[in-house]
Amino acid sequence: MDTMRERFASVTSRLLDEDPRLAVVLAEIGTDGFAEAARRHPDRVINVGIREQLLVGVGGGLALAGMRPVLHTFASFLVERPFEQVKLDLGHQDAGAVLVSAYGSYDWPAGGYTHMAPGDIALLDTLDGWTVHVPGHPDEAATLLRHAVAAGDDKVYVRLSQQANAAGRPVDGAGFLTVREGRAGVVVAVGPLLDDVLAATEGLDVTVLYATTVRPFDAAALRAAVGPGPADVVLVEPYLAGTSTAYANDALADVPHRVLGLGTARGELRRYGTVPEHLRAHGLDPASLRERIAAFTGPRDGARAAA
Structure with a gap:
């Protein structure tokens, strides 16, 4: 390829x-x-x-x-x-x-x-x-x-990125695509991080949206995936963590929600290494993503106690 x-x-x-x-x-x-x-x-x-x-x-x-x-x-x-x-x-x-x-x-x-x-x-x-x-x-x-x-x-x-997903999707230069549906939260995977997000969320009851056009931000797709709330939303971006959290919060201004922005950390990595090493260091590899997404979208302590 x-x-x-x-x-x-x-x-x-x-x-x-x-x-x-x-x-x-x-x-x-x-x-x-x-x-x-x-x-x-x-x-x-x-x-x-x-x-x-x-x-x-x-x-x-x-x-x-x-x-x-x-x-x-x-x-x-x-x-x-x-x-x-x-x-x-x-x-x-x-x-x-x-x-x-x-x-x-x-x-x-x-x-x-x-x-x-x-x-x-x-x-x-x-x-x-x-x-x-x-x-x-x-x-x-x-x-x-x-x-x-x-x-x-x-x-x-x-x-453009060196990292790429295994297969292309039918993107239209506008909105987000729904790749997987679930009930416990919504994960927005941006560009080349989709495959890692899909691997990380395998078996988790979450919706996965795929974003290749991030500005304008597809507020309508996020609102549709979230529904009436309350909702947990995780943004996984291959650039600075939190870049799009304000856009997600604005889209859900009238819906009870929490947003977690994952991406590259602000701290500089001075041991440059390899791309996989950078992904692990920033918590963007599948294992790290699964841990962070599951912890954020999983049951709260109160919910566990009630159960």
């Missing part, structure tokens, strides 16, 4: 052939995947070199000129380093672009903390009007990329 980044390069190269309005802007990273597309469309595949602020600035200029720019590099260099340009050159000017990142929270541990951005979506949440896709499989990445490019002049962030 190809990776999400490989699928991004092949799908976007085809879209360059189909849509004369499309342009790809790179900052050295990812150029190999677009080598052939650059030969076919030298005026619409632009490499600005290792200048991430310029990457976003050029994207904003292309958008203002009527183009649909797709900007790509690692998440830490696409959202964090040029955040002022994302805020001003895109947001303030109301200029649309598609930002496609790779190596988000822990995908390349050997790269060190400079190549990790667990807070990227929390940072984008400080800005208005962003759609955020977090695919969990290369097939979903292809679908969501096409949605993003076709989204008029909207601002869209597509967060």
Whole structure:
């Protein structure tokens, strides 16, 4: 199976052939995947070199000129380093672009903390009007990329991962999917963490929702899964823990509920190790998830006593 980044390069190269309005802007990273597309469309595949602020600035200029720019590099260099340009050159000017990142929270541990951005979506949440896709499989990445490019002049962030689920799901670029139904709680699994969540909740009486489009947050799907309450909701996200808890609380404002946000911890891991080691350290491996989810959604002490 190809990776999400490989699928991004092949799908976007085809879209360059189909849509004369499309342009790809790179900052050295990812150029190999677009080598052939650059030969076919030298005026619409632009490499600005290792200048991430310029990457976003050029994207904003292309958008203002009527183009649909797709900007790509690692998440830490696409959202964090040029955040002022994302805020001003895109947001303030109301200029649309598609930002496609790779190596988000822990995908390349050997790269060190400079190549990790667990807070990227929390940072984008400080800005208005962003759609955020977090695919969990290369097939979903292809679908969501096409949605993003076709989204008029909207601002869209597509967060690609090295980790992937075994199979793709029929995502639509909008709502959550119900993967499993239960009565003791609702677990929202985001993108590449679905398989781990399904393994962790095997045999537990919980509903599992699958989220690949996290902004806008699908409040209606969460409310439907929760019902009249009271309800326990667990959010399992491959980025900073708690990133979406406010959205879940707002969705359930008139329903008795509790929310637990699981994701990467704020504490920095200085022994970089491997991706599985990072998952265990953050409590996102199946065994850790099962323990944390079962403890949160299981019977309270009072309920056990009454039983």
